[in-house]
Amino acid sequence: MKNCMVLLIALMLLSYSGITQSWKIDANHSSVMFNAKHYGISFINGRFMDFEATVEGGTPEDFTDAKVSFTAQVGSVSTGAEGRDNHLKKDDFFDMENHPTISFVSKSFTKSGDSMYKVVGDLTMKGNTKEVELPANHIGSTKARNGGNKVGFQIIGKVNRNDFEVSGAGRGVAPMIEIICNIEMAEQKPE
Numbered sequence: 001m002k003n004c005m006v007l008l009i010a011l012m013l014l015s016y017s018g019i020t021q022s023w024k025i026d027a028n029h030s031s032v033m034f035n036a037k038h039y040g041i042s043f044i045n046g047r048f049m050d051f052e053a054t055v056e057g058g059t060p061e062d063f064t065d066a067k068v069s070f071t072a073q074v075g076s077v078s079t080g081a082e083g084r085d086n087h088l089k090k091d092d093f094f095d096m097e098n099h100p101t102i103s104f105v106s107k108s109f110t111k112s113g114d115s116m117y118k119v120v121g122d123l124t125m126k127g128n129t130k131e132v133e134l135p136a137n138h139i140g141s142t143k144a145r146n147g148g149n150k151v152g153f154q155i156i157g158k159v160n161r162n163d164f165e166v167s168g169a170g171r172g173v174a175p176m177i178e179i180i181c182n183i184e185m186a187e188q189k190p191e
Helices: 002-017 082-088
Strands: 022-025 031-038 042-048 051-056 067-073 101-111 116-125 128-143 149-160 173-188
Touching: 042 082, 051 173, 101 128
Parallel strands: none
Antiparallel strands: 022 051, 022 173, 031 042, 031 173, 051 067, 067 101, 101 116, 116 128, 128 149, 149 173
């Protein structure tokens, strides 16, 4: 009987350890922005207003080996100038008609410092997929009012827009675009 009880406890622990924590982005407390150097003298910044992301794995303290999936709706791009926003949706930039989303799917999520991670994955824009590496800073963790965990990350990196054939505006816009993501995520309770 004692051996059966030990075996049952061991099986319960194994099955529990196989449960992966899920996290969902809190879009009301997150932002996905970009900066583009214009004619070498100023920056145009913008953001995507409609996006979603999920993370599988990780704990409030450690996200090593987590899996990230992100999608932004091209139609939600906003730079504060309607004419520019409409141009960004055309075929020389994002080509929204044929490619309505921008997506990212991680391949690895590894610790690179005390609160820093290196996130490597496939970024897809305008039908072109390229592997990119982005640094992610784990800002912190807290308990939400409902008792669940919330975590915050900031991602600041650069991508070459020409790698994705997002080449409108010629030399007026620099090829390297800075990406700034301020992310707040809430843990999802298993159903």
